[in-house]
Amino acid sequence: MVTAAEIAGITIFAELDAADRERLSRAAADITLAPGEYAANPGDERALFALLGGESRR
């Protein structure tokens, strides 16, 4: 589960007020990826991702 505090750690969401961060944290899906696993494949439908921890390569 993504928390409002973690939302605040995402650069583009840093300036959101507490209520919006809370709303966003409830809407966001929390996904754990193993090394080598894809968050998105070429051709996948649009969505916005943010990296909470670890490293992603595109």
Add this chain to the structure above:
Amino acid sequence: MKSEDGIETVVGERAPGDVFGEVPITLGTVFPVGFRAAEESRVLRLEPRDYHAVASVAPDVALEVGRLAAHRMSGPGGLQGLAAKPPRPRAIVLGHRWDAACTELRRFLDRNQIVYRWLQPDVPEDAEQWWGALPAEGDYPALRVVDGKTVVRPQARRIAELLDLSTEADFAEYDVVIVGAGPAGLAAAVYGASEGLRVVAVEREAPGGQAGTSSRIENYLGFPSGVSGDELSSRALNQARRLGAEILVTRTITRIDAAARHVHLDGGDVLRARTIVLACGVAWRRLEIPGFDRLAGKGIFYGAARSEAANTHGLDVHIVGAGNSAGQAAMFFSTHAGSVTILCRGGGLEKSMSRYLIDQLGSRANIAVRARTELAAAHGNASLEAIDVRDVDTGETSRLVSGGSTSSSAPTRRPPGCRPRSRSTSGASCSPGRTCATRAGGRSGGTRTCSRRASRGSSPAATSATPR
């Protein structure tokens, strides 16, 4: 990650706190590249409606995402630069324009989506770019793997091995062995693999089957603007592989022991299966017309639109057949060829071709239909030089003759009895000089080609090309 010919390249990295997917979310497109975790990672995913809900109350977020998207797109390392960057060839083909073996080699590479460069030994600037001595005349075509070996007159299996295409099964036993990797075989592979089954599809040539050669498919569910056969095949292949299915190419099945559920491959390999799916598809029926077999690949092509269209620049193309495949091939060739004439044994296209396609054909000034006409013979030595066409009502035969030279600047003459080219798709016309004909069968067994009735579902396309 950008994938090209199965080789992945890292084009960027993201650290905690960074976002990705800003380009698709801003432009409303699919992901142009993939994002893979370099280490164990946690990501949050926002669906478009949730993102837009936030953006509507916090415009700065939308502005920042838009700015990031513009940044990612621009510059030589950006997505725009990546898209503009030509794919790196994996192989160089050296062979003559009208050499059937070279045509077959190029077709094999095209169908397996291998990026390659084609050099013609009789074109001086091409020959200069072939590093080292040219092969002996009898050794064409030659193939050189970039940074790898050079082979002459290679067989498909050898090419596949050199280019790291999958030809050997990883296991001896599978839950599902699928015979054929056309759309049906790949669909079976996707569904089987997605259920966790160990699946292998065995394809004798290239994934995609007959549909893979189609220049455009406009009535496939889920593609509102249509999709080319090779794009459809590529997507299906990626999907099947991503789900874990194995796809073997250049392997033929020599025998199936249904009782033991053993599938025997060429070379003696045997795959044991719990289930065998036959998705063999169709084979093109060859036209039994004098000269056709001899000139196949030398100006006459079956189902060749995607791979051959660029080589017909300025030529007059004749397409044999009146089904949707013929129509789509005509549309595709018309963007390269000087003229395209559909040779149709019936009175018109209406009984065998979809309405939307007939309408599209009618909008192209360089496409004509010659009705009540069948192909009678093909002539030429090194390459196709002329075709004979017969009026099915009168029996009168006329010859569409080239200048007798393979040079594109050779003179041309109008064949006897040639009527002016018509823009009507239901009228009759012929074009002088260079001819290049594609045979294309029709849909659902209802189409008559110039020579014979097309079998159900088959979409043969024999192209004959006689340079002006």
